[in-house]
Amino acid sequence: MKEKIILEAIGIKKRFGETVALQGVDINLYRGEIRGLVGENGSGKSTFSSIIAGIQKSFKGELIYKGKPYLPSNMVEALQNGIGMIVQEKGTIQNVTVAENIFLGELNKYGRFGLLNKKELYNKANQALDNIGITNIRADDMIQNLNMQNRKLIEIAKVVFKNPDILVIDETSTALSYEGRQILYKIIEDFKSRDKSVVLISHDLDELIEKCDTLTVLRDGKLIKHLNKAEFEEDYIKQLLVGRELEGDYYRSDYNHEVSSEVVLKVENLNKENDLNGVNLDLHKGEILGIGGLSHCGMHTLGKVIFGFENAEEGHVSIQGTKIIDEKTAMKAGLGYVSKDRDHEALSLNSSIRENISIVGLDIIKKHNLIFSKHEKAYVKEQVDIFNIKAQSMEQYVSGLSGGNKQKVVFAKWMGRNSDILVLDCPTRGVDIGVKQAMYQLIIKLKNEGKSFILISEELSELTGLVDRLLIMKDGKITKEFFRDKELSESDIINYMI
């Protein structure tokens, strides 16, 4: 079996200042193996993968790749050596074309005398896109005009085009919708069939159980266990992840869809070029209204327009007769919004956890029109405790947090504000199962207290598990309405999405 090992990681340790991210992790990766890496937020998964992909150079321990000591000096060198990684967050740069993103760092190959041979560059880039079955994005598209899923697909096309021997996929599927995930799964299967290896990081246990051959569980930077396929059992994995049995309900246990007749938010005839095509909906008091669909269905734009973050060309959104024209009117009318695109839209990365959370809660923190530091800190501490945000202190910059902990900051920021209506766009993206459970239970508790939610999600189990009513969007229109029902299956929903 030893000859089938492609990468040996021996006693890998890594610190970030006082934070111990990895405490001596050993992993052998085999050729043709799909290995899942699983653990709570902040358990060290991204740190481990960034070490093997050349992003982190300073660490302790040893890497042996194809039988030789291995220490890439950067990501480009790792990729040239056959280890490619799709990172969890932003992996593309703005204001340049898709082609320039795909061949970043090697554009000199496509130029002579300082001139870029665009034809050749675009042909190659289109080839990289075609290679993984992407036909709706072309080489000359500008990155900033693409949505989050399409930007992720560019990254995937770029790495896969280099034909690496090891592909590391860090929490990528939650940035993708149904059709994007199918592309990713096809790539994973193709790698396996060609005796290449995949390291798949995910918080979606169903996905891991279905796609992986082996699983490695990390907790607080420690290796807890390697599992073979025969040992994959959901409750057992959950127990290994959190170090105890998860108790209580995960989703809603009732199947009642009756809600108050009082309409708290009205969407009337919204039209926006390419995205929204005559959207009407009523949200009721105490209702969790789900919205599902494929990546281009318009649901993410709808969330932005409802919160006034983007404007529609026609139609309007109103709360008790007040029209929502921008974020300010939205917040004044009691609306909150968790954006899917956390690094661009939801967080200020170079500010502290305290600043990020308190910024939208200032009117609550204020006493007699004054903001006292102790009130602000107490307010933020409450949110940090509720959502178990893992950080050195509330003064830590958000940029140094793990992906899931960033997401907890976004959620906490809006939950703490006690908004009457919340638009949640993929609110649990990248969050581990323990915290997801806490978020779901909080949403259910607030619903029972009369708060209303619009839950836009790409996780069908989240939609069927939580909502009173589900709207499916296709080509900017609402095409189907389902009510909460025990019999409602994910395949019923997919049929209306595609």
Ligand SMILES: Nc1ncnc2c1ncn2[C@@H]1O[C@H](COP(=O)(O)OP(=O)(O)OP(=O)(O)O)[C@@H](O)[C@H]1O
């Ligand atoms: N650049 C950094 N600066 C400071 N601390 C960091 C940095 N990167 C990671 N850490 C810390 O290292 C620990 C491990 O983080 P890592 O991102 O590896 O976790 P993870 O398991 O990938 O989490 P998630 O599921 O949330 O993505 C965390 O405590 C995190 O805050």
